[in-house]
Amino acid sequence: MKMTRIFAAAIAALGFAGTAAAFEGEQHAPHEHHWHHDGPFGTYDTQAVQRGYQVYQEVCASCHSMDLMRFRNLGQQGGPFASEEFPNPNDNLIVMQIAASYTRVWDQDEVNDDGDPVERPGLPSDAFPAPFANEQMARASNGGAYPPDLSLIVKARSHGENYLYSLLTGYEEAPADSHLAPGQYYNPYFPGGAIAMAPPLADGIIEYADGTEATLEQMAEDVTTFLSWAGDPHMETRKQMGVMVLIYLLIFAILVYLAYRQVWANVKH
Ligand code: HEC
Missing domain, CATH: 1.10.760.10 (Cytochrome c-like domain)
Incomplete structure (x- = not known):
């Protein structure tokens, strides 16, 4: 066997x-x-x-x-072209420049008076x-x-x-x-x-x-x-949150320990 x-x-x-x-x-x-x-x-x-x-x-x-x-994602908080000057990525100059460097039909529903789709430079809100x-x-x-x-x-x-x-x-x-x-x-x-x-x-x-x-x-x-x-x-925000939670738990643990000592201080064994 x-x-x-x-x-x-x-x-x-x-x-x-x-x-x-x-x-x-x-x-x-x-x-x-x-x-x-x-x-x-x-x-x-x-x-x-x-x-x-x-x-x-x-x-x-x-x-x-x-x-x-979307282009504006490049300028959002934590993005590569985020800037404190323009907290709203739709106003971010670099993002606007990047988007505007592409000219094409962005949306089949944007039409001229003849009903043909029109080309235009991109906006931060375009994909x-x-x-x-x-x-x-x-x-x-x-x-x-x-x-x-x-x-x-x-x-x-x-x-x-x-x-x-x-x-x-x-x-x-x-x-x-x-x-x-x-x-x-x-x-x-x-x-x-x-x-x-x-x-x-x-x-x-x-x-x-x-x-x-x-x-x-x-x-x-x-x-x-x-x-x-x-x-x-959002990885960075998530990690920061994790660190805050650990600090909170540490402080909480110390408080609980001190309270425990206080509560049991006068009890004779
Ligand atoms: C000329 C076209 C072309 C360019 C330029 C190109 N790729 Fe690709 N890529 C392909 C094709 C086609 C496949 C699918 C390959 C296959 O299935 O055998 C592919 C597959 C991939 C994959 C998937 C591999 C997987 O595990 O399935 C990755 C990742 C990738 N490319 C990254 C990149 C990156 C990063 C760049 C720019 C530095 C790039 N590619 C530039 C054509 C291109």
């Missing part, structure tokens, strides 16, 4: 080791990268969020939408423009693959930021035994290893507004920080 159990356990262990090894060959575990917003006191690096927006706007936005974002009108068009332009909406992508993938950073910096020469279809690229951090997104970043493809050197790693870190912020803009 005992022998059969040991035997069964050994077989199970072998099977487990086998699957683990096969998995490792296909997908690498993401790097453990350090993020400014890690940990209970971590806050977003605002400069990085700003640079990350620039990367999204100049590189990723030609394929990926961010449907949940980030999507690169494709619908999923079919997006697929047709990307060899059949669909570039997912990036609004919540950091939340939607396990290992969030670390996965994204590893994916963006992790393209490699395809090994000889990989079977890539046309339009696929080898990236060991992507499940299966074959991804239909050409490496989007390379050293120096953009020029940062703040003069930072645009290396591949810098852009990957910045755009990931931006996407992290976009998916969880």
Whole structure:
């Protein structure tokens, strides 16, 4: 009886080791990268969020939408272009400038006297423009693959930021035994290893507004920080609230202890 159990356990262990090894060959575990917003006191690096927006706007936005974002979100409290001078993001000059740099038909219901939809410069209340009108068009332009909406992508993938950073910096020469279809690229951090997104970043493809050197790693870190912020803009307030609650509980615990001492002070054992 005992022998059969040991035997069964050994077989199970072998099977487990086998699957683990096969998995490792296909997908690498993401790097453990350090993020400014890690940990209970971590806050977003605002400069990085700003640079990350620039990367999204100049590189990723030609394929990926961010449907949940409006321009004014960039200027809201905690956002990359928030300013004390303009607490209302609809009045924020940078946000107005960014929005106005896009001229297009924003709303099919905004029509001229002939009933045709009109183009106008964007307003802070407009949504980030999507690169494709619908999923079919997006697929047709990307060899059949669909570039997912990036609004919540950091939340939607396990290992969030670390996965994204590893994916963006992790393209490699395809090994000889990989079977890539046309339009696929080898990236060991992507499940299966074959991804239909050409490496989007390379050293120096953009020029940062703040003069930072645009290396591949810098852009990957910045755009990931931006996407992290976009998916969880209230993280800082939540963490602050957590700290306040802990301080409150600590003070409360001290008071309860003092009251306990007081109440029992004259009781003889
Ligand atoms: C030329 C178009 C194009 C550009 C530019 C582009 N992507 Fe993609 N991206 C795609 C396509 C297509 C896919 C789907 C790949 C697949 O399913 O194999 C994709 C997939 C992704 C995924 C999802 C991976 C997953 O786990 O499903 C992420 C994250 C991503 N892109 C981030 C970015 C970021 C960040 C940028 C800008 C730095 C960017 N992409 C630029 C076309 C693009």
